[in-house]
Structure formats: C-alpha cells, structure tokens
Amino acid sequence: MISGRIAGRSIAVLLAGAALLPIGSASADPEDPVPPASGSQTELVPGIPLNALSLWQQPIDTPDQAMPPKVYTPSPEEEAVEPREAAVGMYDLVEEVHPMDALGDVECSEWEGPRQRQVEGWLKVKVDGEQSEADCRAIRAFQKKHRIKPAIGYAGPVTWATMQLTSAKKNPNAAKKCPERSYLVACVDLDRQLAWVQNGKKVVYGPVHVRSGREGYGTRGGMHRIYWRHKNHVSTLYNSPMPYSQFFSGGQALHGVYGNIFSAVGSMGCVNLRIDEARKLWGLLKKGDRVYVWGHRPEG
Numbered sequence: 584m585i586s587g588r589i590a591g592r593s594i595a596v597l598l599a600g601a602a603l604l605p606i607g608s609a610s611a612d613p614e615d616p617v618p619p620a621s622g623s624q625t626e627l628v629p630g631i632p633l634n635a636l637s638l639w640q641q642p643i644d645t646p647d648q649a650m651p652p653k654v655y656t657p658s659p660e661e662e663a664v665e666p667r668e669a670a671v672g673m674y675d676l677v678e679e680v681h682p683m684d685a686l687g688d689v690e691c692s693e694w695e696g697p698r699q700r701q702v703e704g705w706l707k708v709k710v711d712g713e714q715s716e717a718d719c720r721a722i723r724a725f726q727k728k729h730r731i732k733p734a735i736g737y738a739g740p741v742t743w744a745t746m747q748l749t750s751a752k753k754n755p756n757a758a759k760k761c762p763e764r765s766y767l768v769a770c771v772d773l774d775r776q777l778a779w780v781q782n783g784k785k786v787v788y789g790p791v792h793v794r795s796g797r798e799g800y801g802t803r804g805g806m807h808r809i810y811w812r813h814k815n816h817v818s819t820l821y822n823s824p825m826p827y828s829q830f831f832s833g834g835q836a837l838h839g840v841y842g843n844i845f846s847a848v849g850s851m852g853c854v855n856l857r858i859d860e861a862r863k864l865w866g867l868l869k870k871g872d873r874v875y876v877w878g879h880r881p882e883g
Contacts, residue, residue, distance in 0.1 A: 586595050616758040645800045646820050647834030647852040653819070654811045659676050664815055666826030669858045676731040676845075678739040691719040697740030703738070705746045714738070741845045744792060747775045755779045760877055762806070767872050769837065769864070771795070771854055773802060774878035778837075778854065780867055788867055791860045792842070795880045797849030807831035807874045814865065821851055827861040831874040837864055849880050 661832045681694040696702070703710045706721045719736030726734035729745050755777060756763070761770035763783050771778045771793065779789030785868040796802040809829045816838070828838040837854045839861030854876075856864065 600773065630729070644833075645796075645852055647800070647818075648803055648832065650820065650834050652813070652816065652830065652834055657813060657815075664812060666815055666824070666839065666858065666862075669839075672841070673841065674857050676741050676745060677843075678726070678731055678733065678737055678741045679737065679847075680733060680737045680739065684733075684735060684737060689733070691716070691723065692735045693719075694735040695738065696742070698740055699738045699741035700741050701738075702746065705743075705750070740847065744776060744845060748777060748790060748792060751775065751777055751779075751790045755786060756781060756784075761875050764873070767868065769868060769872065769874045771802070771837075771874065771876040772878055773804075773876065773880050776880065778856070780864070788863060789860075791856060792844055794844040794846065794850050794855040796835075796852040797880070798882070800849070800852045801880070802850075802852055802854060802876055803832045803835055804876045804878075807876070809868060809870055809872050809874060812865070814869060824859060825853070827865040829865065829868055829874075837861065837868075837874065 586609050594854075612761075617745040625708075628867075681692060681696070684692050684694065693714060695712060700710055700712045702722060703712070703718060706725065708718055708721055714736075718738075718846065722736040722738055723734050724748070725731075726736070726742060729749075731742055731745060755772070756770065756779075760772065761768060761781065763781065765783060767780055767782050767787070769778065769780050770789075773795050776793055776795065777790040778793045779791070784802065786799060809831050811830045812826045813830075814826065816825040816835075816836075817823070818825055823839065825836060825838040828836040835852045835854070837856065839858040840850075840855040841858070844855050844857065
C-alpha cells in the first residue's frame with residue numbers, strides 16, 4: 584500500500600506494478616523561480632494508477648509526466664549508432680491554408696488566418712483581424728523572404744511561429760523569464776514554442792522552434808535537471824523513436840522528431856525539436872544540466 588493525498592483526503596491504493604515518484608522532478612533549489620501554471624502542474628502522487636483518481640475528478644499527471652523510462656547505461660556499440668536523418672523536405676515551412684485556397688492556383692488569399700491579429704500586429708499594419716489586400720501583400724512578402732510555402736498571404740501558425748523566432752533571435756531572454764545562472768540552462772518557452780541554451784546572460788545556442796505537450800499532456804513547468812540521456816531511445820509508452828533524448832522530468836525529454844513540429848496537435852508531453860537541432864543540444868548538454876520550462880502552449 585502507498586498512501587497519497589487528494590484535496591486534503593488521505594487515500595490508499597493497492598499497487599500492481601504502478602510507477603513510483605518519477606526521477607527528474609522539479610528542482611528544489613530555493614533560488615529557482617516558480618513559473619506560472621501551464622498544462623498539468625499538479626504535484627505527482629506516488630504510485631497511483633492514472634484511473635485511480637477519476638472518482639475524485641482531480642487533475643492527474645499523464646503517463647510521460649509520471650513514468651520515467653528504464654534507465655541503464657548504453658553499450659559503446661549502441662552509443663556508436665547515430666540516429667537516421669529526417670526525410671528531405673520534412674522540415675520545410677509549409678502553411679496549412681484555408682480549404683478554398685487549396686482548391687486552385689491562388690496568388691493572394693482573401694481569407695483571415697488563425698493568427699491574423701498577431702501577424703498584423705507584428706507587421707505593424709492595421710490590427711482588425713480582417714484580411715485586406717494590403718495585409719496580404721505584407722504577409723506574402725514576409726513568407727517569400729522566409730521561404731514559407733505557399734506564399735499567398737495566409738496568416739497561419741507557421742508564419743506566426745517564424746515571426747516569433749525572428750523577433751527572438753537577437754535576445755530570446757529579453758523578458759528575463761529564464762533564470763540567468765553561472766552554468767548552462769536550457770530554456771523552454773512554451774508561450775512562443777521556442778528553446779535556447781544560455782550561460783549567464785550569454786545565449787550559447789538557439790533560439791530554435793520546439794513543439795511541446797498538447798492539452799491534457801502539458802510539458803511540466805519549473806526547473807529540472809537532465810537525469811538520463813539516450814541517443815537512440817524508443818518510447819515504451821507510445822512506441823515512437825525519440826532520437827537524442829535528454830530526460831528531465833519523468834518520461835518527458837528534449838528529443839528530435841521525424842514529423843512536423845508546427846502541427847496543431849502538440850506532443851504527448853516531450854519537447855520536440857528537429858533532428859539536427861536535437862543533435863546539437865545533445866553535444867552541448869550533459870547529465871545534471873538544468874532545463875527550465877515556463878508558459879503555456881498556444882491552442883490551435
């Protein structure tokens with residue numbers, strides 16, 4: 584029996600191989616700031632199966648928040664194998680456009696995109712959420728410059744994400760949301776879906792695009808430490824490759840993916856990167872390095 588506490592009530596649940604409190608929980612360093620809640624931010628309840636809390640209708644931790652992978656030391660032979668590269672064109676900046684635009688050879692979209700107001704604000708044009716000819720010309724110019732396809736002026740999430748990265752390149756930590764320390768900190772900004780690594784005030788890598796946990800599978804906020812690294816990991820929860828995995832909280836890790844990181848649906852909790860960027864982080868970080876996560880993944 585292992586006891587837990589929910590809403591002030593003690594409970595005891597008979598375990599049948601349930602997970603214990605995960606490795607890689609948030610750091611208890613008193614100097615580490617506490618980020619605002621994002622996604623599932625409840626405290627872990629040791630050893631309670633995911634369905635055991637449903638009777639109380641309380642927020643619960645998802646599998647990859649609560650369950651760490653099996654930790655072991657990979658053999659030299661295993662470590663020598665480099666994960667495969669992504670398919671050519673996999674990471675092209677392709678905007679999912681309005682269905683009517685997808686039917687023919689559209690030169691300039693007449694439709695408002697899901698990021699219309701944000702894009703208008705970034706371009707410093709009239710912010711009214713309505714597509715105009717002037718809006719379309721300005722958005723098309725930005726899309727052509729950054730090789731976003733199709734460059735038809737549709738204000739979608741890929742265009743907005745590219746604007747976020749463009750603004751962050753000079754100083755991603757201008758808002759001082761990631762703590763500056765005398766050691767490496769991998770900063771994960773869920774609000775902007777960006778990550779970088781800094782040492783003190785100096786950014787030593789990034790920023791780069793990331794994809795974080797979807798609704799109900801939020802990437803765990805706070806200061807964490809990388810507790811296990813596995814170059815060729817395959818998820819036992821979701822049976823999917825996780826190249827260059829660096830685990831920092833339960834089953835959540837920084838790792839590469841072979842799919843679209845701009846998809847409207849987020850990850851199952853991990854911080855996804857392009858393969859080449861995950862490889863660079865693998866070479867830069869090590870076991871014990873900090874990962875700081877804050878914010879909330881935008882919907883849609």
